[in-house]
Amino acid sequence: MTQLWNRRDWLQTAGLLSVLPATSLLTNRSAWGQISDKLQTLTTDIPNAEPHVDQLIQKWITPIEQFYIRSHAPAPKIDPKSFKLTVEGLVEKPLSISYADLFDQFPKVEMTSTLTCAGNRRTELMAMKPIKGVPWGPGAIGNAEWGGVRLSDVLKKAGVKPKAKHIWFEGLDDIQRDDGNIPFGASIPIGKAFADSDAYPGALLCNQMNGEDLTPDHGYPLRTVVPGFIGARSVKWLGRITVSDRPSSNHYVSGAYKLIYDNTDKEWSQARPIYEYLLNSVIAQPKPGSKFAPGNYKVKGYALPPGREGVVIREVQISTDNGVSWMPVHLTSEPREYCWQLWESPVITLEPHQTITVRAFDNAGGTQPQHIEWNHKGYLMNDWHQVTQGG
Amino acid sequence: MTQLWNRRDWLQTAGLLSVLPATSLLTNRSAWGQISDKLQTLTTDIPNAEPHVDQLIQKWITPIEQFYIRSHAPAPKIDPKSFKLTVEGLVEKPLSISYADLFDQFPKVEMTSTLTCAGNRRTELMAMKPIKGVPWGPGAIGNAEWGGVRLSDVLKKAGVKPKAKHIWFEGLDDIQRDDGNIPFGASIPIGKAFADSDAYPGALLCNQMNGEDLTPDHGYPLRTVVPGFIGARSVKWLGRITVSDRPSSNHYVSGAYKLIYDNTDKEWSQARPIYEYLLNSVIAQPKPGSKFAPGNYKVKGYALPPGREGVVIREVQISTDNGVSWMPVHLTSEPREYCWQLWESPVITLEPHQTITVRAFDNAGGTQPQHIEWNHKGYLMNDWHQVTQGG
Structure with a gap:
């Protein structure tokens, strides 16, 4: 418990916030962090929720x-x-910057980018073999x-x-x-921190989302x-930045968010933290798992280029014969690095029990895999996504 | 021809070299740039050559x-x-540095890394549909x-x-x-130029290869x-570095080394230059295309992680039933970012006309594709590599 008290000590010394006991935060959550009724709640103790994916891809x-x-x-x-905000570690001059000073002293920048949970589509991996973790469908993205x-x-x-x-x-x-x-923690390689381009900062210290102040849950x-x-x-709720010669020792870097296949101690200690997300695509309409009827549908969904500078979606294809033949679909948004892309097909007729499959290609030669190997924590699921009439 | 004369003008003003007419260079090549008899020459006018891949993977x-x-x-x-060496463009102080000064003034660094041609394995794409370009087998890598x-x-x-x-x-x-x-030209995003890590410089100005001075052809x-x-x-033969706000206008950035599928003007102008190479793996022994006999073989080859910091090969698998079942092979070198990895299987028995297939996985969730789409210039071929008894 020493670690906990040190932390609370530090929080109070820094005057950052009055730390409420976790229980009173929990009972107050419905007033403080209100979960929208457009989201499906996946856990009851802490807020984890995703939208209905067919509604999500409308905008x-x-x-x-x-x-x-x-x-x-x-x-x-x-x-x-x-x-x-505290900035410390391997720096010439440690900083303690107030919220007002942060946004007075540094130039304001804006960017549009997609955020996605490493566990997005985890339920599909869970269907192969059980996984502990939040059972995300394909809506853990925005x-x-x-x-x-x-x-x-x-x-x-x-x-x-x-x-x-x-x-x-x-x-x-x-x-x-x-x-x-413990607090939630993460780290990024320093090259990424300084990888500012005209269009994108390497990383943003962010106070606004869609032109509004962040909500509590964001x-x-x-x-x-x-x-x-x-x-x-x-x-989220960023309080401290530490400059170091190594990745963060926080549990969520050293003991989670890694691709683990055999679950050995050696593998855990040697595995690279996950940084970039991967090329992906999803059918959102007809809604996965829903009991939609046979008939005529415009198939719609999203595709995500891999999280690397300058890489965009080149083409999205669907198949109605389990991958024997493919047709390209119409991309309804402009290709943009770091952003998802929405797509829709012409009207196609779905027979009873027919399956639709989607796959995406990027402009750096990347190809979405037909199958990926199950991993212990259920991360980075990106194989060909399928929706079947009858659910 | 203005461009040519400007260039020759510049070369002579800078006193960089005596420019011989291309014809006299050509006739002198056998004396100056001797091609090793361990390489197979693929073009007769200029030196393009690759090793026998079964010999290549011995070290x-x-x-x-x-x-x-x-x-x-x-x-x-x-x-x-x-x-x-000239350094110019968007810099505070243009430089003209002699060879001696370059290696006196700056710290010497060494790195081990794999170099591979974007056209490696092009012959496999050529078999799908003709492509203009050097017909590289799987040996355009080292x-x-x-x-x-x-x-x-x-x-x-x-x-x-x-x-x-x-x-x-x-x-x-x-x-x-x-x-x-024209001279050969390239460019890299500035983030890469400054992406130095403890183990690797973002980019090296290189005068030595395997501890020796570069050979003329390298x-x-x-x-x-x-x-x-x-x-x-x-x-190669680097003479000028230009710092710019955009990618190089040299033909080999703007008009080649791009992934082109439809071959339209729009596609050529919009396509991103290829930078990183992709995850790949190759069977080198038994030698692809050779008429090896049925019988017992240790299958050997190489695998290449995608060209991104910290990404290494996680597993290589082979199949002797066209991808129905797979077995992991033994990695005989340590995993290292930016480096190929050698591998070998246990002894397996190959029946007449039997096919061996290989695929690799990296530690960032990357999966080698079963099939890639043919592209107009035949670049970045990285689908499952196969070798069949009988050639």
């Missing part, structure tokens, strides 16, 4: 109330008036306009020392685990958004 | 005489005593120890201006094209080596 920019929520603890109550300041600008002000290799993020949430409470008042990386690297 | 570090050669012109004769100085150190000395987004490389070779002679006296990127971005 390229996802409305906040339809945006999936992935939390490991209830949303903490943070007062931006007393909030300070595309938003994010506003904030560049992480790199803040790091430049602190002055990064030559040995720095990774940037750690730590949330102000309080996650109950058997071995003691990280109010401050979060990171790292375009191209799995959602777990975009830490 | 993790490829001996220079077994290293594939991809040139667009004969090797120019450059005297390091009079050679100067793994070497490279020595030189970091591109980033040189760029820091010149002082990169804020608008800089791409680093151009230009060779001192003289490529004969119908619309006039770029003597100076070349770039960009770990993770297709060989075409590692420009």
